[in-house]
Amino acid sequence: MxxxxxxxxxxxxxxxxxxxxxxxxxxxxxxxxxxxxxxxxxxxxxxxxxxLQGGSWIQISFQSEVARFSSDNMSASEVAEALSNEIGADVIVVSNDQVEIRKYYTEEELRQIFNDIGVKMVSYEQGVSKDTAEDIKRILEDKVNNLGTQDAKINTLSGINDVTSYIRVELAGTDINTAQDLVSSQGKFEIRIITEGNKTEHVLYGDSVTSVSTPSQSPAGSQNWGVGFTLDEVGAEAFREAAIKYGAVDDPKNHNLVMLLDGNVVYSAPLSDTLANKLMSGTVRDLSASTGTGEDALEEAQLLEIHLRAGALPVDVSIAGSGSVxxxxxxxxxxxxxxxxxxxxxxxxxxxxxxxxxxxxxxxxxxxxxxxxxxxxxxxxxxxxxxxxxxxxxxxxxxxxxxxxxxxxxxxxxxxxxxxxxxxxxxxxxxxxxxxxxxxxxxxxxxxxxxxxxxxxxxxxxxxxxxxxxxxxxxxxxxxxxxxxxxxxxxxx
Structure with missing residues (x-):
């Protein structure tokens, strides 16, 4: 060798x-x-x-603030309840002397509100608590992941006091308009039904949607794209009652179901004849929203899936900055x-x-x-x-x-x-x-x-x-x- x-x-x-x-x-x-x-x-x-791939970034701020208070006779939960009754918005306890107000106020306005309920405001920081920021990050991740955007980064920008002021979302391969539409959407989903003319009545909110499937062609082998979703018992009953009450089961073509996100229509279509017949005899929990055929229909189905899955962000947000490569x-x-x-x-x-x-x-x-x-x-x-x-x-x-x-x-x-x-x-x-x-x-x-x-x-x-x-x-x-x-x-x- x-x-x-x-x-x-x-x-x-x-x-x-x-x-x-x-x-x-x-x-x-x-x-x-x-x-x-x-x-x-x-x-x-x-x-x-x-x-390296091109894309867009969005930085969002929160219409919310975290305040520290001092009170000799009220606990944090009592302060949160009093504030909520005073301003008509959600107030969340963060710690024994800190609350999160999920509505925007300036420091002067909020200090006066605290004085009105007999509590002294010690500090003010615009933003959300660490737990709320993690919830928002998770919801946004669901949105971008369901869109199929694997090359996405979502970072919370927090100070030393654990108050998150911004969230930065980076979407590789996504144009700035799509990124803004996706990120700034509040995810407040609602289904309404057309009654007469252009008038609509409320049927259910997004919290009644328990599961959503990925876009698929239904029936199998056809070219028709759709998104399947499931309602809970309460939502299924409300859906059936509205369909019968407003005539959708008898005349589906003139009584479309309308899906809205933050008040904007994202889907509108009549009931299928098969679904109308089923609703006459009982509740139906498994539904499917058809978007048509072709590439445009697939894209519409993908976006509709996001709207159905996302739920509502816990606080309102606004775009603080954006850019693209x-x-x-x-x-x-x-x-x-x-x-x-x-x-x-x-x-x-x-x-x-x-x-x-x-x-x-x-x-x-x-x-x-x-x-x-x-x-x-x-x-x-x-x-x-x-x-x-x-x-x-x-x-x-x-x-x-x-x-x-x-x-x-x-x-x-x-x-x-x-x-x-x-x-x-x-x-x-x-x-x-x-x-x-x-x-x-x-x-x-x-x-x-x-x-x-x-x-x-x-x-x-x-x-x-x-x-x-x-x-x-x-x-x-x-x-x-x-x-x-x-x-x-x-x-x-």
Whole structure:
């Protein structure tokens, strides 16, 4: 067996190297094969943010405020009840001395209202409590996910007092008008029935809708798109009574069912003959709203599904800011990022070559660095959207990764020679100790940014932390074994 064959055998039989190779293969499969994405270009299945794909962002504020109060004779629940009766709006207890008023008032107006009920207002902050913000975020996530917008980011922007003032929604691949319509919609869903002329009567609200199916063609095999939904018992009874009372079961064509979102009609159609006959004999809980045939009908069905599912936001919102990145600019940013990453790798390769002037050292370093980036992208494909800040994190990982490989190489080599195996392993463990301490400091420094909802900074921090963990746990130990096997042919010290 030749020296080269023996060296390769040593490398690929080591379990650390086998783990690294397995993760590289898994990452490539995740990016390009699961599911197949060869037609999507170099990015494959990676989730690209609006910086790289084009899209829109919306920042919304809340018509609500959180106030802290002081009272000697009223509890928080009593204060909330008194305020609700005074202003005719929902008031939620946040803590023993804090309430959330779900209606907009200036600080002066609200202070006077507190005085009217005999309570002193201590502080005022426009926004919502942390729990309400999470509810709003969940509802918005339901909306964008049901639209099929996978590349969406929703971040709450909160202060140190846990009052959320804004929510920022980023929708990659979505134009600004669609984004505004989707985000600003209050989701207050209602079904009414036409009585005479253009007059309508209330039938039920969205809280009677218990489940909604995805758009489908019904009956199976037809070209007719529709959305199925289910009513609770109360809603089904109200639906039947209204259909009979206003003549929809006898004359469906002149008594359309009208669905409204925030007072705007989102769907209008008569009862089918089959449904009208069923309602004559009893309640019907499983219904379907037909939108017609073709691509436009499918889009209408998708939007109707969102309206049926979303429910009502707990507070009114307004758009505080918005913007968009054209698709052409996103494509330009994508090319720039690829070029920047390639140039970074080339610069790193030249630097370490001039340091060691030994291809048997430079090549394993560069391959290990590239392997680390591939593994990192494979992990990020499942958990992190890639925007400009995330790409900056990837490029930073290239530099910090080489730094740590240099530490390992300098530690195990002495005067350009490889020591005996025992001495090598001691020096290698010492180098890993140094790298681990350095990695911990980086992780601790990035954790605050990763945990805060600071939009782009969060992506940078997450990618940096992932890169450090992949390096310390996987690629650094593998590199140590690779470099030991390759350089063991050199004369020992």
């Amino acid at each position: 030749s020296d080269e064959e023996s060296t390769f055998k040593k490398i690929f039989k080591d379990w650390r190297v086998m783990v690294m190779m397995a993760l590289i293969i898994f990452s490539l499969l995740s990016i390009y094969v699961i599911p197949p994405a060869f037609d999507k270009g170099i990015e494959g299945n990676l989730q690209l943010g609006l910086d 054209p698709a052409e600019l996103g494509e330009y940013f994508k090319i720039v990022c690829i070029v920047a990453a390639i140039l970074a790798l080339i610069a790193v390769g030249i630097t370490i070559y001039f340091r060691y002037r030994e291809p048997s050292i430079v090549l394993p370093m560069m391959l290990t660095n590239v392997s680390e980036i591939i593994i990192l992208l494979g992990i990020a494909r499942y958990i992190q959207q890639l925007d400009l800040a995330s790409i900056a994190g990837l490029i930073a990982v290239i530099g910090t990764g080489i730094d740590q490989l240099v530490v390992i190489t300098d530690e195990v080599l002495h005067e350009g020679k490889v020591p005996s195996p025992n001495v090598y392993l001691k020096r290698f463990k010492r180098a890993l100790g140094i790298i681990t301490v350095s990695a911990c400091t980086t992780i601790f420094a990035m954790l605050p940014l990763a945990m805060m909802d600071l939009s782009t900074l969060k992506g940078f921090a997450i990618i940096t932390i992932l890169g450090v963990l992949v390096g310390v746990i996987i690629t650094r130990p593998a590199y140590g074994k690779i470099i030991m096997a390759i350089l063991s042919k050199k004369p020992s010290k």
